[in-house]
Amino acid sequence: MLRTFGATRPLGTRDHDEVMRLCGHDPASSVFVAARVREGGLMSPGSAVGIDDDDGGLRSLCWTSANVVPIECDEVALDLFAGRLRRQRRRSSSIFGLADQVLPLWARLQRHWGQPRSFRPDQPMLAVSTLPSEAGLERHPGVRLARPDELDLVLPASTAMFTEEIGYPPYVGSDRDYRALVASLIDAGHTFVLLEDGRVVFKADVGSLALGVAQIQGVWVAPDRRGQGLATPAMNAVVEHVLQTLAPTVSLYVNGYNEPALRAYHGAGFRQVATFATVIL
Structure with missing residues (x-):
């Protein structure tokens, strides 16, 4: 009752x-x-x-x-x-x-x-607490923390990720506020990148950090590098760094229909621990 x-x-x-x-x-x-x-x-x-x-x-x-x-x-x-x-x-x-x-x-x-812009009722929430190095998982050696002087390289990747994920751009007109948000993540040591030929081809952020959990958000792979096996070793490198320096558990959530992302995350040792839902207004 x-x-x-x-x-x-x-x-x-x-x-x-x-x-x-x-x-x-x-x-x-x-x-x-x-x-x-x-x-x-x-x-x-x-x-x-x-x-x-x-x-x-x-x-x-x-x-x-x-x-x-x-x-x-x-x-x-x-x-x-x-x-x-x-x-x-x-x-x-x-x-x-x-x-x-x-x-x-x-x-x-x-x-x-x-009516919402988007209704996403099935989003597996995944978590991992085992170092990829201990699990024998491949880590991309080029993934590292973004530097403050690389903001202009990171900003287009962040903007593309947001637009693809949410369905509309993160700003209209001036990019000042969004630029400040991206810069704050970089300054906090919460943005990871992989650069090739002077451009970002992989990006991930620690969006939330508390209570022994670091939640990853903003994962993005450049369109011309997708389907080439880049995401899993790049995520392994991110997880390795976060588990060693920030929190004993790494989590994220992903749309249930995004099978390529689910494969990449499972390959990085993530396992489902709950189910999220999102209503984008």
Whole structure:
């Protein structure tokens, strides 16, 4: 029998420890929110809402910034969060997270928020904790961290990846904000590249880092180098570096229909640990 919890409430910096505790129940699936909290995301009004249990501890939360991410939500929590989201003007670009929470949340919002740009209900979430070198997997020797002075080389690859994955470009007009985002990843040591003849032919970023998990995003191979066996050894090189220097677990999620990517990731030792879903708005 479902319990009835109180109303939702805005979360702020005072809730930092409780939010991190809740995310810690499943670090691999909650790393995006945990990383935003580590970066000070709770300082922004309206970034997240929560539901407390009878003892005053945080029971469920929903990240409600540029992305909507439900965490530890049952049917009652989804009803409450959906009611709050329906009442506010939609300002998010996507809803994503564990499929068993995203899909019922979207079912509650769809009539109010309209047709999405893209609906992706089956996205295997993969993880690996074994060094490729220990597993005897081939690593591409040319993959390395991007340097700050290579921003102009990385930016076109990042733009192409975003456009292919999301279906529209990351900016219209000035590239200033997107350029700053790409630069911040490079400056943090979170962007890996493989260059050939002065151009990027492989790229991957650590998009979120928290709770012992590094989530990879933005994986891209130049169109003329696809289907040539480049992705798997390049990913092995990324995983090797991340496991040695950043976190004991590397995760990512991928569209279930993307068989070439799934083959590459499985070849790099990744195994499915959950199923995500994404609604692009």
